[in-house]
Amino acid sequence: MYSRILAVDDxxxxxxxxxxxxxxxxxxxxxxxxxxxxxxxxxxxxxNYELWIMDQRLPDILGTEILTQLRTERFLTxxxxxxxxxxxxxxxxxxxxxxxxxxxxxxxxYELEPFKETINRLLIPQDxxxxxxx
Numbered sequence: 291m292y293s294r295i296l297a298v299d300d301x302x303x304x305x306x307x308x309x310x311x312x313x314x315x316x317x318x319x320x321x322x323x324x325x326x327x328x329x330x331x332x333x334x335x336x337x338n339y340e341l342w343i344m345d346q347r348l349p350d351i352l353g354t355e356i357l358t359q360l361r362t363e364r365f366l367t368x369x370x371x372x373x374x375x376x377x378x379x380x381x382x383x384x385x386x387x388x389x390x391x392x393x394x395x396x397x398x399x400y401e402l403e404p405f406k407e408t409i410n411r412l413l414i415p416q417d418x419x420x421x422x423x424x
Contacts, residue, residue: 327351359414
């Protein structure tokens with residue numbers, strides 16, 4: 291499976307861990323990383339990715355806000371939100387805004403096997419990743 295992945299996390303150590311983990315589990319999938327939500331949004335709008343991975347807490351925006359903004363613009367790329375926060379509160383926000391459409395939450399620190407299973411679930415071929423865009 292070949293999938294291009296876009297990720298955002300402002301923490302340098304987290305970025306390195308994510309890169310090593312993805313290189314180990316999915317060695318042939320290119321990874322683009324950003325450190326700010328606004329950079330992530332700009333890159334995501336290019337529509338060149340099969341998976342988005344985002345940290346919930348960024349200096350300029352929350353991961354849930356990134357997802358809301360991109361979904362509002364009809365970008366439906368599968369998304370994984372990593373968080374150290376209480377999951378039910380974030381899940382409630384996401385479900386109220388997006389139902390169960392193409393996203394997953396994973397608590398940090400995450401275990402390798404659930405991380406791999408979550409990504410595999412998200413990368414099940416989608417009929418359409420972008421319904422329309424400006």
